[in-house]
Amino acid sequence: xxxxxxxxxEHLTADEVAGQIYPFVGTEWLWLTIAIVLWLxxxxxxxxxxxxxxxxxxxxxxxxxxxKNNITEW
Amino acid sequence: xxxxxxxxxxxxxxxxxxxxxVLMFLIHVGFCMYEVGASRYKHxxxxxxxxxxxxxxxxxxxxxxxxxIYWAFPTGPGIAPSIMTESTGLILGGGFxxxxxxxxxxxxxxxxxxxxxxxxxxxxxxxxxxTAASIVSGAVIERITTFAFGIxxxxxGSVFWSIDxxxxxxxxxxMVKLLGxxxxxxSGVIHAICGGFALGILTVLGPRIGKFSxxxxxxxxxxxxxxxxxxxxxxxxxGFWGFYAACxxxxxxxxxxxxxxxxxxxxxxxxxxxxxxxxxxxQNFLMSLSGGLLMGYWVSKGDPFWTYSGGLGGIIASSAGxxxxxxxxxxxxxxxxxxxxxxxxxxxxxxxxxxxxxxxxAVHGYAGVVGLVICGFVLWGYPSSGYDGYAxxxxxxxxxxxxxxxxxxxxxxxxxLAKILHAAGKLxxxxxxxxxxxxxxxxxxxxxxxxxxxxxxx
Numbered sequence: 001x002x003x004x005x006x007x008x009x010e011h012l013t014a015d016e017v018a019g020q021i022y023p024f025v026g027t028e029w030l031w032l033t034i035a036i037v038l039w040l041x042x043x044x045x046x047x048x049x050x051x052x053x054x055x056x057x058x059x060x061x062x063x064x065x066x067x068k069n070n071i072t073e074w
Numbered sequence: 075x076x077x078x079x080x081x082x083x084x085x086x087x088x089x090x091x092x093x094x095x096v097l098m099f100l101i102h103v104g105f106c107m108y109e110v111g112a113s114r115y116k117h118x119x120x121x122x123x124x125x126x127x128x129x130x131x132x133x134x135x136x137x138x139x140x141x142x143i144y145w146a147f148p149t150g151p152g153i154a155p156s157i158m159t160e161s162t163g164l165i166l167g168g169g170f171x172x173x174x175x176x177x178x179x180x181x182x183x184x185x186x187x188x189x190x191x192x193x194x195x196x197x198x199x200x201x202x203x204x205t206a207a208s209i210v211s212g213a214v215i216e217r218i219t220t221f222a223f224g225i226x227x228x229x230x231g232s233v234f235w236s237i238d239x240x241x242x243x244x245x246x247x248x249m250v251k252l253l254g255x256x257x258x259x260x261s262g263v264i265h266a267i268c269g270g271f272a273l274g275i276l277t278v279l280g281p282r283i284g285k286f287s288x289x290x291x292x293x294x295x296x297x298x299x300x301x302x303x304x305x306x307x308x309x310x311x312x313g314f315w316g317f318y319a320a321c322x323x324x325x326x327x328x329x330x331x332x333x334x335x336x337x338x339x340x341x342x343x344x345x346x347x348x349x350x351x352x353x354x355x356x357q358n359f360l361m362s363l364s365g366g367l368l369m370g371y372w373v374s375k376g377d378p379f380w381t382y383s384g385g386l387g388g389i390i391a392s393s394a395g396x397x398x399x400x401x402x403x404x405x406x407x408x409x410x411x412x413x414x415x416x417x418x419x420x421x422x423x424x425x426x427x428x429x430x431x432x433x434x435x436a437v438h439g440y441a442g443v444v445g446l447v448i449c450g451f452v453l454w455g456y457p458s459s460g461y462d463g464y465a466x467x468x469x470x471x472x473x474x475x476x477x478x479x480x481x482x483x484x485x486x487x488x489x490x491l492a493k494i495l496h497a498a499g500k501l502x503x504x505x506x507x508x509x510x511x512x513x514x515x516x517x518x519x520x521x522x523x524x525x526x527x528x529x530x531x532x
Binding site: 005013 | 114115295296297298328329332333334337339348349350354368371372375376398399400402403405406409452453454455456457459460466
């Protein structure tokens with residue numbers, strides 16, 4: 001795919017200077033789709049992981065003061 | 075300055091860089107906080123002093139020779155001719171040479187009514203130098219001597235990063251000309267080199283006592299204060315705004331600069347004097363921070379330290395091309411960089427028994443290298459400069475650039491210097507001191523004082 005800018009002098013001396021200089025102009029929908037899929041996948045994945053972690057902890061039936069045994073003194 | 079417009083442009087530029095210096099100070103505050111938070115109680119004060127002392131050590135050596143190296147070495151020397159002098163030798167004169175601008179005895183290196191920019195530009199670069207040394211500092215806590223770290227801080231902060239900036243972060247740099255190297259916000263010239271330098275030291279320095287079990291399994295040590303670590307990283311993000319701003323020239327007329335007859339084109343530019351916008355890089359900064367945070371949280375399963383480090387790593391990974399990327403590209407590149415950095419950190423730790431106390435090699439080194447390589451593909455074919463005769467940005471050039479940054483100017487000098495200091499018996503603190511704690515004497519004295527005060531009645 002051709003880069004958006006190949007020569008700065010030519011780009012800046014064109015009759016109408018194109019403002020957008022980012023790569024792959026015209027494929028914004030593709031990038032947006034990838035980003036949205038990753039964003040949604042992140043929610044699903046972290047929600048599943050969080051539930052598993054909470055269930056695992058809940059099964060141990062710790063008391064409300066048990067955490068004090070785990071305070072470190074590095 | 076003989077008219078209002080020139081005066082306004084000059085004073086604006088001077089104030090702009092001045093503000094970047096103030097903001098970048100927060101990077102150092104952040105590094106101090108997060109290193110002390112990561113260290114154990116018995117090492118706190120020495121850890122803080124080690125990181126604090128790099129400020130004067132790097133500052134004075136940056137004044138003596140670091141800044142001079144930046145302006146003298148763009149040609150290699152001997153690799154590619156300068157566009158200013160047309161020689162491959164050191165650039166010493168001709169108006170933009172090291173002796174004109176950066177010789178500590180030169181009149182421009184002091185208050186000078188004929189120049190409002192060089193002093194504050196020197197300071198902005200100096201804050202990059204502190205950052206360089208600080209990146210290394212965190213990796214080696216609790217076992218390096220302050221003397222050895224001082225030498226290392228000067229080497230990375232006032233010599234090797236200055237050489238790499240001359241080569242790859244200068245409008246006349248040979249890497250830009252021959253390789254098409256592009257690194258707008260320093261994925262390589264600050265982060266990859268410092269990650270490599272830290273790794274070079276760590277291979278000689280060895281792990282902290284207790285880091286690995288007898289079977290070689292790594293153990294977590296600390297942090298003593300996760301809050302301080304995270305807020306320190308937050309402050310580093312804040313300082314990074316100044317870092318990003320300082321990588322730009324805020325207002326520049328590219329028309330006469332590029333020899334475009336009759337054309338006036340005022341814009342912000344990056345360090346290579348190619349156009350960008352502060353608006354666009356602000357979006358990219360925030361999107362890459364977000365990509366890094368999301369990936370850091372996900373890959374570490376919600377670990378706060380790695381989530382925050384992921385934010386930083388995300389910015390670092392996309393920094394090479396953040397002057398040109400679309401924000402969505404910055405987001406995705408940041409996430410990829412952080413995933414690679416996290417996985418590589420634990421693989422290297424387990425495989426080579428490297429104890430990188432704060433993940434600096436990963437967050438700065440690996441994320442920086444990944445960012446450079448990706449930049450070579452995404453910006454493939456873009457001009458690396460507006461001047462004639464420069465190679466276009468390309469994957470091979472960027473991969474070679476990453477090797478130069480991480481390996482040649484980073485790992486190798488760090489490893490050699492560490493070997494020399496180790497051979498002289500000056501690299502690592504004695505085993506008994508490490509066990510007792512670097513602060514033992516200070517704490518013992520404080521305890522005595524406390525008892526004396528508690529038992530006194532007048």
